[in-house]
Amino acid sequence: MSASTLSHAPARDPAAARALGRRRSYMDRIITAFCLAATAIGLFFLASILATLLWRGLGALDWTVLSTDFRPTTYGDDTLPKGGLLHAIIGSLIQVSLATLVGTPIGLLVGTYLAEYARGSALGNAVRFVSDILLSAPSILIGLFIYQLVVLPMGGFSGIAGVFALAIIVIPVVVRTTEDMLQLIPNTLREAVIGLGAPKWKMIVLVCYKAALSGIVTGVLLAIARIAGETAPLLLTSFGNNVVSTDLGRAMASLPMSIYQQANSGFPDLIAIAWAGALLVTLGVLVINVIARVVLRKRT
Template structure:
């Protein structure tokens, strides 16, 4: 019997593999360069925005911005800014702080419910879907909702309406962050606590929340940073005010609205103050985002 002849491998198989490797390396290099170019383009746009804010906002940044309220301009010397943004800064801090204080507990409890009690239930899926829709909804729609629900029945604009509109924006952000952070915790941690005889609510409040605390705080800071720059919902709710006021039952000033109003005034001094307000908002949001990233990195 003749021995079975094993066919030799094709002579060009090595060359084909080598050519295929070259094509893959070229495609990989092309994708790398495209990603790098897109990154540099995005950084260039970001740098141009920041440099423009510094160039236009720093000249009017002085002590008067933080100590004086809005003052009408005159037709005299319009090269120097008049007035300040004290009323808008305090109004923004008050409204965003109250909105965060209202929206955070609601978002925390809803996110905990979705993660710990209704992870795979039909109700949980429905709540999660509504939260995701609310998270991506345009903020002006939320402003219209609060306008119909609060502003019209109260007979006028108010800081309370602005707080409620901002709180609605905070809720889905905290819901998503809380659910994601709690879902990352290992089930063995929950089982160990329950095995020791602790009820589920103690396991959540004393163990799960503490383990996910930095991530939850990060979500709260991101929500705070988002509402700090919102303009559309406040135009329909708190509307703005030219004087310092802490009365939530009346129209209340805020930095985004002050920027919008003074930038459209046509007077150089007011436009300079608007640029300074934009610089303050950007700097505040940037600092909050950096703080949130630092907390998230510490958690990791």
């Protein structure tokens, strides 16, 4: 713009500028107030849930709950031994651990393929679309699918069917986080490694995975947190029992199933044990997250 044009530009009205500044400041305060109110509402409900869980769960959590399996209700007869959740704890540890071991490598490899090999390809778009559908699909549909695929051919409920159902839930979560984390790595880093003569697979394994490790682990933790509380797919696959069992070929107990069954029993002592189970699930996920964060921080 020339000097003559600038000299003929109309001068800005100071009053109008101050009015515009006041309107912007006013709208900024309104939006900030709405954001703070929404945050306060969310924190209130979250704190209420956690407070209720601690209040009801800690009161029923003791060594008996952790060291014994299911017993008939002691309501009205204190001479009967109190039951616990040992069978459900062992069943959940087995199923969640195996599902994570099965689903994580598959999700990691699929996410790597989408981020490093299939950008813009028709096959990559199709795989991504299917993964997104699985990510948002109701877990009861996955349980029904495994029921038809595994439970009916095997002739009954089994722990291995529960593992397969939970593994399917793990896969899309790990796929999405792995792809997103790998896409955040600058292409200049990839070009530098390739320029040094390293093959692409070594660049992915030694450079990209290391750079995206924190995000990938976070995705795995999110998947564990999700499957740790799933009840619907286990209702159609492993179903549950009332004794300690490590046989994957038979029905296997789990904490979500035990919580669901005992919370609906109508007996106060069993409902209290269900609250203790809900607290155990929450604490288990919390401990896993804290340990992973500490380990990753030390590595960084």
